[in-house]
Amino acid sequence: MGALKGYRVLDLSRVLAGPWCGQILADLGAEVIKIERPSVGDDTRAWGPPFMKKEDGSDSSEASYYQSTNRNKLSVAVNIATEEGQEIVRALATECDVLIENYKAGSLEKYGLDYKSLSEINPQLVYCSITGFGHTGPRAEEPGYDFIIQGMGGLMSITGEKDGVPGAGPQKVGVAVADVMTGLYSTIAIQAALISRQSTGRGQHCDMALLDVQVAALGNQSQNYLSTSESPGRQGNAHVNIVPYQVFTANDMDFIIACGNDSQFVALCNAIGKPELPSDPKFTKNADRVRNREAIVQILANHFLTDTADNWVSRIHAVKVPVGVINDIGRALNEPQVLARNMLINLPHKQNPGFQMVGSPIKLSHTPVQHLSPAPRLGEHTNRVLKAALGMNEARLAELTAQGVIEQFVDG
Template sequence: MGSLLMSVLAGLKVLDMTRVVAGPTATQCLGDFGADVIKVERPGEGDDVRHVGPPWLIDSEGNETRESTYFQAANRNKRSISVNFQSEEGAQLLRTLAAKVDIFVENFRPNTLAKYGLDYESLRKNNPGLIYCSVSGFGQSGPYASRSGYDFLMQAMSGLMSVTGGPEGAPMRVGVPIADILAGKDAVIGILLALHQREKTGEGQSIDISLFDSQVAAMANTFTAWFNGGFEMPRTGNDHPSASPYGVYRTSDGYLLIATFNNREFGRLAAAVGRSDWLDNPSFNTMGARVAHRHELAAELTGILVKQPREHWIALLNAAGVSCGPINRMSDLENDPHFRERGMTVTLPHALSGEIVVANSPIRCSVSMPEYRLGPPVIGQHTVEVLQEMLGLDQPTMTDLATRGVI
């Protein structure tokens, strides 16, 4: 854990009006590096993803709760306040908070928050240094801007599903909400750029992040193949469209992943499995030839691999400098020595379960390390604390607001 003095974003305050995955991913990252993130949730309902289950969180007595494990993935290092911003008093509370923060992050459809005076143009009047980041499905402009947009839809419309899955089957989605995650990380980059610019000018700015844009920008070689070569990348399942051998192969007791991306690596693989003659075979001695004859090469390679167990080949091939590894489930990953040595789990306190295990930040700086102060909150866990601290509200005032459903 990093110390407070070393937390690079310590002192920054973030008003977080996001839910589900993309926005919360962004604000969690800011919180990991010291920002004070105040998560705004609807009274009684909270973030939509709290209710996306099963699986459900298990409480400290071993009972199933109605709180999803999904929510826990992107909401540590945040304080939750419960405010009904659809009421004028609730909206005013948030407008007052927004005048006191550095960063405002939201993921409503474009123009939704303008109805409550919570849009960028309204808030910047009282806080010209405000950095206002909008995360939406399709962005703040364009013919699709008003549409709702979840990760699955973005995987479809960006072209990702067109290259995911087997050649004979239906297009497939990636098994995690990758467009959400990418958009969240892009939001962090945009916010950090805006902070750097503010250091120079004192002025904030608005940031427009869309899941659609983030996923399109991540299409990499699939994008450049079409726009520069007129070539539609096909679905190739576990095979790489431009490299071979590069995929999943069977051993005597299961499967493993082998990846070679150039002739040098292929040479090391051929030597390791006792088939250096492949280097003289015109069907295998160049990458293009191996791609053209991938099925023939896979059959020969599999014929060798099935003679020994998976762990034999993983040890032998890695020792030979060939990229190779197991296809892990989460239960395998938990016991993986590299995973454990890298410290990829963090245990945090939780109001319902006592403690909770989440993934460590993948960002490892030599000085500015992440710190883990707070477990994911329950709905409104910090409402009283934040409204007293930042707005100076007394208990009778908050009791009245709660009675009337404002908080």
């Protein structure tokens, strides 16, 4: 019994932010019906290589990108450009608690699938729209993409090496974080709306925008600007407000120190054989070290070149100052702590019984997350869902299939 068992979600979204939200809800026990275009499906089905491997080691047609965001869902292939397809989605919406969509603002009005239209036939519906810029404002009707949002939202201006250093320049993050964070915020908004519905009896519209989320997620950096009227710059792997909190180079490889307070700085200096540093008034307090960043970092950088990263990490770890190596993704996924927390799961696929993926990080004591099924094949559940939710018989399903309104996956 998942925490959201009994809730039904209609997921009309594609690519990442919306599907990420839908996958979280599905992991938590909601029944998530993914509406996809016949013959094509979610755009990310074709976003490869890499593709999931079949049991014989050859490539399947299922892109790894698609697999990462659609676990535990049911796929229903419906052509919403047809009147019959629109009617199917409307009918399903009356049987659902939540609808997620990420079409451009206003696009679904012509189909009668916008919030206003659907809330009239199902006042309890929680309708979550995910767009680049939201449903209001001068850019509301423009498409929004994570890369553009990372740039517009200020994230790239603080990501990358600082000016004057080789390789300097703005950088996007290696994961589409604006999309992922919007999926997370959308999940929170949906759950809040469902709780509100318990007392009001009505659903509501959740208007979620990637740009809003990216700006909100600037955290201390945006507040630094509001306090000083100066835009923070790029610091590479250093922290703008804490020193030392960055990557250092040993005589063999790089490692990270995240020294979060003055007592940790004292412990760090004792552990590495530089006990005199905290007594220097230029370095005693964090504010002193921030003001004298270049001096203290240079002293530490020169010192760390005298030994190996493993030795430094071992000595620093022993005094409980946060420290660690820099893993690639393969090593990260095989960290003993990651494995002990069951973050790698086996989720057999019909084409690959040994299929693995990263599981949900949500750990609930009484309603644990369940990983029940891998991302569905296109139209895998069309007939099943339309029979169960709308009571369609075989003759009607065959008629709609012949008309190209729906599509049912056929194995082989």
